[in-house]
Amino acid sequence: MRISDVLRVKGDRVITVPPDTRIRELVAVLAQHRIGAVVVSSDGRTVSGIVSERDVVRALSERGAEVLAEPVTSIHTVEVHVVGPDSHVEEMMRLMTDRRIRHVPVVADGVLCGLVSIGDVVKNRIDELETERTALTNYISGGR
Template sequence: MRISDVIRRKGAEVVTIKPDDTVRQLLDLLAQHRIGALVVSPDGSAVAGIVSERDVVRHLQRAGADVLDSPVAQIMTAEVTTCGPDDGVEHLMRLMTDQRVRHIPVVIDGVLHGIVSIGDVVKHRIDELQSERDQLVGYINQ
């Protein structure tokens, strides 16, 4: 299976935040959308970075509550691991494991087209296993 299959099932909506928005605004968006990370983008299509709940926690521990009024650019990860829609789900699972990341933006020709989380990958894999199970049960019961 490919990343495009995962995106087709979950949808391609990506919540982004601008680099100069504050960490406080970031927290509002994370809570509002019930998600764990946002792509940092100046225009909604270019990927400038990614910022997660983990980033906020680490910086709160180091700098205290003052970090809440800092720009997202100060806490984001600028070197973003991305994937394409034709990449395999197995490749993405290995990438997430090796790089210890939970969210990977899907990019085509430098333009943001989606985001895949570890939860999306797990759900996709569970659905695959359920389908295989159903097929085997159907075959056995014939």
């Protein structure tokens, strides 16, 4: 299965914030959309970085509540690992496991076209297993 198949089910909407967004505002965006990460982008089409709940928690632990007034660029990850829509889900699962990341932007021709989370991957895998189970059950029982 390809990343484009996951996006077809999940949708391609990506929440982004501009680089000058304050961390306090970022926290509100994460809460409002009930998400764990956002892409940092000056134009909503390119990936300048990514910032997650984990980044916020680490910064709060290290620097205290004053960090909330800083821009997201003070805590975001600049070296973002991305995949293309034609990449295989297994490839992305390996990337997530090896790099210990939970969100991967999907980029086609330099343009942001989706974001896949570890939750999306797990849901996809469960759906695949349920389909296989149903097919095997029907085969064994002689069903249709």
